[in-house]
Amino acid sequence: MRNYKDHLIPFNSQIIQALVQLDFLAKDAILFVVDEDEKLVGSLTDGDVRRGLIKGMSTSDPVSSIIQSSPRFLRKGEMDLKKVIEYREGNFRILPILDKSDKVVNVINFRETRSYLPVDAVIMAGGKGTRLKPLTDLTPKPLLKVGDKPIMEHNLDRLALYGIDDFWFSVKYLGEQIESYFGNGEKKNVQIRYVWEDEPLGTI
Template identity: 35%
Template sequence: MSPRELAPYLLSDQATLREAIERLDAIRGQLVVIVDEAGRLRGSLTDGDVRRALLRMTPMEACVDKAMNPDPVAVRPGHNPAEIQAELNALGASQAPVVDREGQVVGLYPEHYGETGPRDNLVVIMAGGRGARLAPLTRHTPKPMLTISGRPLLETIIQRLRDQGFGRFRLAVNYLAEVIEGHFGDGSAFDVEISYLRESEPRGTAGALALLEEPIDGPFLVMNGDVLTRLDFGQLLAFHGDHDAAATVCVREHRFETPYGVVETEGHRLVSIREKPTFRWFANAGIYVLGPEALKQVPTSGHYDMPTLLAALTERGDTVGAFPIHEYWIDIGRPPDFDLARSDYEAVFAAPGQ
């Protein structure tokens, strides 16, 4: 690996978490190597390190050392590749910096990692809602079929998943189902396999899962049909597997800076006052991974929402993971969201390499 090829994978130990996220996104890799001004190894940062930091509510402007691994696996130049790979496998690492005797980073092993291959995981997309908040746009068009940059939203979702290796789709449909089925058919025109979970009545954000007829023997994706994102779904599946979860829900951090001083009281006494504080919380992003056991909680009839399913799993002691999204994400639920998605599309999705 030449210095020019290596440069995008190196990041200064003075960089912020935001800059680290932008670098990871730019290289579409698993690993950024943190170095000092002399190019010596200081740490490493993976997608998992970033998401753990976000779950700790680490500020985006914090120094990268608040998120990095300060004691990463490193290998020496010239070592036997089979021995290096065996060491990485034993340590559960996929990639490591190559460091010379002076501690300077001179390469990566393997040089390229994470090529996307076919995935057998099923994808269920909830596309049956009425989209009432987007009326009159949804009077004759189901919300997932509203066009963004000349293409239905649902088509963009399916094509992005296809490009990440997913090929088996089940679309839960109800409102104006014929519009969706007429456009996608069996999926062959889009190089995927598509069939339909036809709701005779609205079943909620999880109820349609009871209509799955095929055996499910591994984790599968579930997502709302009005979500546009640049999420790496492979990393989501890896996170789900690493935590041995029954379900994993994607979450998105939201912030609100109140324009007022917030006063805390006890009876008639003032306890504290905070001037215009910022409140931070995680919101459900409408994207999930479920394991086969989760399906057994879904009733065969009636309305059933995903929060109810997740609560049922938690109550019985199953692990429900939270996967923070730092990539572009928007829920197209209201007219302003739709307008924003249309204005964002070219810059976020249509640029080369996106």
Template identity: 35%
Template sequence: MLDRDVLVVAPETTIRTALMQLDRGGLQVVFVEDADGRLVGAVSDGDIRRGLLSGRALEDSVRTVMNRDPATVPPEASQQVVEELKVRRGIRVVAVVDDGRMVDVVGDHQHIATPLVTPVVLMAGGRGQRLYPITKDIPKPLVPLGDVPMIDIILGRLHDQGFRRIHVSVNHLGHLIEDHLGDGHSRDLEITYLHEPAPLGTAGALAQLRNEIDVPFVVMNSDLLTQVDLRRMLTFHQGVGAAATIGAREYGFEIPFGVIRREGDDVVALAEKPYHSELVSAGIYVLEPAALDALGTDEYCDMPTLLARLMDDGRRVGAFEIHEEWIDVGRPEDLDRARQAWERTGR
């Protein structure tokens, strides 16, 4: 958290005062901002030590010893980018800078969570039939893991990564979800709802956001327990210039028999219980606003159909591999796994 009273000094501040600030802040660095509030440098205890050894005095200004190229990241940077920068520069603290102005700092054991303008759409309109009878009177997003509804866990993790604007698509028992979440104010979120007049598939409700969203946005199913770094996925998406990016997960399976390869009537190869793996959709996507033009109003459309339309139109669709924890809570056995994972980590 950025405490300007402790972590920020002016260029004319004396080295003596900067040392006192360093002692108060505990991060071993203070940042230097000019009169317009723009970041112009950083001063560590090492910078001061080297300055004093070269003949600077304690009453000289920090301008004379500051590092004029401090380590910075933009607000949308992923945690991986932050950690790689720390290692590369041999530092413990990184400044988060937006349009030249410092908006946050990320120190040791801290995760970047600068609020993002990126909206997230949670698809929560399904009937959850594979979990019946659990979902007879309760929508699947409100099914608890321990004593915490699944959607609360998802929203908490989104908040931890800096997402604040949430749209929730609702249909089956949607009033229960709305009653539970409200407008999100108590969660430090801005929650609005996409009401499906009838089931619209995994993409159809997104048409309601046409002309409402002007930045890339995240879409994810509301029955996923995952620790994926969505900031990193956004960075990937923007880097490849795609109209859409699919979160992809490796799915492997073993054929429990010996497999025969033949040519005509002749066996040419044998494989005992071979293992196969494929990349499958993880139910997490990043879309450009223009992708919504491929949807009709109140049209039933699944996400694979939307993505196929984009590709048929010559638009690029990328695949971002997810290696973090990921559980699709679709079946009773998946719910058991999710509950065990939640009890084990509690986060």
């Protein structure tokens, strides 16, 4: 999955930089123009660049001179299934996700994601996995591999497929390995936070 920041470009960048990024994005070629605080200013496609050049603009001109100033977007934490369906079925397949301050915090690509569910996911990963000993003597159960990746990564990827991008991992036994493997979620375009159990609490 592509890093969402590949779709962002500062408003004072030159058009030539936009062309380089659009070429890199290939079939996903759309840029979201942001200010110094990464707040959304507009959007930009290769069509916008072509029209600007036809009008006599130079590749050294700023991208702010050719942007679409009213791009469509989704708001993080707000459930609007009607809008999600409308965008999915239309031609708006790549959309920025904004927080309450209009900062771009993610970009959703409906070619890769089936939906957008603005909810948090909690994954319980603190148990010792005693029934899988000796496999779990040195490795926590969530990091045991099924196929080419750990059990827990399958869970995360499946949830991310539906646009969930806020995760809480409840950890204890060998939790350092889990935190080291997943980090803050940046590589997966999600946010991961950790809750460390003081004592085993089990599940409901």
